[in-house]
Amino acid sequence: MRSFFSTLLLLNWGLLLFLIILAIGVIAALDLIAPGFRPLLLFVYVLIAIFGTFYVSFTIARKVTDPLSMIEKKTKEINAGDFGVELSSPEILELANLTVSINEMAKRLKNQFLDLTVEKEKFNSLLQNLKEGVFAIDTKKKFLFLNRNIPPNIISENSQFSEIKASIKNKVLLSFIESKLKKGIEGRTEFQEGNHFYNARIYPIKSNDMIHLHIGVLLDITEDRQNQLIREQFFQNASHELKTPITSIKGYAETLDYKLRLEPGSNEKKFLDAILRNTERLVRIVEDMLTISRLENHQTIIQTKSFLLLELVKNVTDSVGVILSSKEQNLKIEIDPKLKFEADMVLIEHVLVNLISNASAYSPNGSEIKIRAEEKIDKYILQIIDQGIGVSPEDSERIFERFFRVDMNRSRKEGGTGLGLSIVKHIARLHSGEVSVSPNSERGSIFTFEFPKK
Ligand code: ADP
Numbered sequence: 001m002r003s004f005f006s007t008l009l010l011l012n013w014g015l016l017l018f019l020i021i022l023a024i025g026v027i028a029a030l031d032l033i034a035p036g037f038r039p040l041l042l043f044v045y046v047l048i049a050i051f052g053t054f055y056v057s058f059t060i061a062r063k064v065t066d067p068l069s070m071i072e073k074k075t076k077e078i079n080a081g082d083f084g085v086e087l088s089s090p091e092i093l094e095l096a097n098l099t100v101s102i103n104e105m106a107k108r109l110k111n112q113f114l115d116l117t118v119e120k121e122k123f124n125s126l127l128q129n130l131k132e133g134v135f136a137i138d139t140k141k142k143f144l145f146l147n148r149n150i151p152p153n154i155i156s157e158n159s160q161f162s163e164i165k166a167s168i169k170n171k172v173l174l175s176f177i178e179s180k181l182k183k184g185i186e187g188r189t190e191f192q193e194g195n196h197f198y199n200a201r202i203y204p205i206k207s208n209d210m211i212h213l214h215i216g217v218l219l220d221i222t223e224d225r226q227n228q229l230i231r232e233q234f235f236q237n238a239s240h241e242l243k244t245p246i247t248s249i250k251g252y253a254e255t256l257d258y259k260l261r262l263e264p265g266s267n268e269k270k271f272l273d274a275i276l277r278n279t280e281r282l283v284r285i286v287e288d289m290l291t292i293s294r295l296e297n298h299q300t301i302i303q304t305k306s307f308l309l310l311e312l313v314k315n316v317t318d319s320v321g322v323i324l325s326s327k328e329q330n331l332k333i334e335i336d337p338k339l340k341f342e343a344d345m346v347l348i349e350h351v352l353v354n355l356i357s358n359a360s361a362y363s364p365n366g367s368e369i370k371i372r373a374e375e376k377i378d379k380y381i382l383q384i385i386d387q388g389i390g391v392s393p394e395d396s397e398r399i400f401e402r403f404f405r406v407d408m409n410r411s412r413k414e415g416g417t418g419l420g421l422s423i424v425k426h427i428a429r430l431h432s433g434e435v436s437v438s439p440n441s442e443r444g445s446i447f448t449f450e451f452p453k454k
Contacts (some may be wrong), residue, residue, distance in 0.1 A: 011060055063090070063136075068095070074106070081113070132217050135218075136213050137213060142164070144160070147243075186204065188201045199218070202215070242282070260272070284415070309373050327366070333371045381447075381450045383448050385446045
C-alpha cells in the first residue's frame with residue numbers, strides 16, 4: 001500500500017520512462033525504415049504518448065474516486081442508522097486510514113446504538129411495571145408518553161401525542177395540571193375518582209432554566225385512606241367510650257375526697273390524690289382525643305370571621321397567665337393593634353393556648369416568650385418564640401404526630417397529653433395552612449403557624 005503522492009510519482013515516472021524508451025526505439029527505427037513511413041511512425045509515437053498519458057491520469061483518478069464514492073455511500077448509510085458491512089481497504093494509504101476510522105466509528109456507533117436500545121427497553125419495562133401511573137407532558141401540552149397504570153377513567157387510553165385537555169377526564173386533575181404547567185412549578189394534590197382516592201404529583205424537567213417537559217405521577221391511595229379512616233374511627237370510638245367511665249371515676253374520687261376528709265400526709269390521702277391527679281390527666285387526654293376526632297371528621301366546619309388578633313392574644317394570655325407567672329416567665333407581644341386575622345377565632349384560640357403553654361412548659365424559669373404576627377400579601381403568619389430546650393431537626397416533623405414526645409417524663413411532669421401539637425396541625429390544615437418549628441437563633445424554638453388568605 002502506497003501513499004497517494006508516491007503512487008502519483010511512480011505512475012508518472014513509469015510513463016515518462018516508457019515514453020523515453022519508446023522514443024529511443026523510434027529514433028533507432030527512423031534510419032531503418034523508408035523515409036515515406038517516417039511521419040507515420042512519429043504520428044504513432046505521439047498517439048501512444050497521448051493515450052498513455054490519458055490512461056495513467058484515468059488510473060490515478062479511479063484509484064481516488066472509487067474509494068471516495070464508497071466512503072460517501074457508507075457515511076450516508078451510517079447516517080440512516082444502517083451500520084451494515086465494513087468498508088474494504090483501498091490501495092491508497094490515506095484513504096485506507098480514512099476507511100479504518102470510518103469502520104471504527106461505525107462499530108462504536110453500532111455499540112452505542114445497541115446500548116441505548118437496551119437502556120430504552122429497560123426504562124420502558126421499568127416504567128410500565130411501576131405501581132404508580134407515570135406520564136410526561138411536552139411544552140405544547142401534549143402527552144409524550146403514559147404508562148399502562150393510569151386508570152382509563154382518569155386519562156383516556158392511547159393518549160400519546162394528544163392534548164391533555166382532550167384526554168384528562170378528571171376535572172380536578174386537569175385544572176391542577178393546567179395551573180402547574182402555566183406557572184412552570186411542581187405541585188401535589190389529592191383527588192377522588194369514583195370510589196378511589198389518588199395522589200397526583202407533577203414537576204418540571206429543566207435545563208438552562210428552560211422547561212423541556214413535565215413529569216406526572218399518579219398513586220392510588222385508596223387503601224391508605226381506608227386504613228386512615230379505620231384508625232380515625234378507632235380513635236374516635238375509644239375517646240367516646242373512655243369519656244363516661246373517666247368522668248364517673250373523677251366524680252367518685254372527688255366525692256370520696258370530700259367525704260373522707262383524710263389526714264394530710266397519710267398514705268390514704270396520698271393514694272387518693274394520685275387517683276385524682278391521674279384522672280385529671282386522663283380527662284385532659286380524652287378531651288384532646290375528642291377534639292382531634294372532631295377536627296379530623298371535618299365536623300368542625302370552620303367559621304371564618306375577621307377579628308383583631310391582639311385582642312384575642314390578650315384574652316388567651318390572661319387565661320394562661322397563671323402558668324407563666326408560676327415560672328416567672330415574661331411575655332412579649334409584637335402585634336400591630338390593627339392587625340386583623342380572617343380565620344376561625346375559636347380554633348386560633350386553641351392554637352395560641354397550645355403553643356404558649358408548650359413554650360412555657362419547655363422553657364426555663366424567668367425566660368422570655370415572644371408572640372409575633374404579620375400579614376403578608378397572600379398569607380397570615382403567627383409565631384411563638386421561646387428560649388427553651390429547643391427541638392432537634394430529627395424531631396421537628398415528628399412532634400406534630402399524635403402522642404409523640406421528645407421526653408416522655410418531662411411531658412408527663414408538665415401535665416402534657418402529647419396531643420397539643422397534633423391539634424394545632426389539624427387546625428392549620430383546616431385553614432389550608434401549615435405549622436412548623438425552626439430553631440431560635442438565640443436559644444429555643446420558633447413555632448410558625450401560617451395560612452393563606454381567602
Ligand atoms: P405535650 O402535651 O407532650 O406537650 P405536644 O403535642 O404539645 O404534647 O408536644 C409534643 C412534644 O413536642 C412535646 O412532648 C415536647 O417534647 C415537644 N415540644 C412541644 N413544644 C415544644 C417547645 N416549645 N420547645 C421544645 N419542645 C417542644
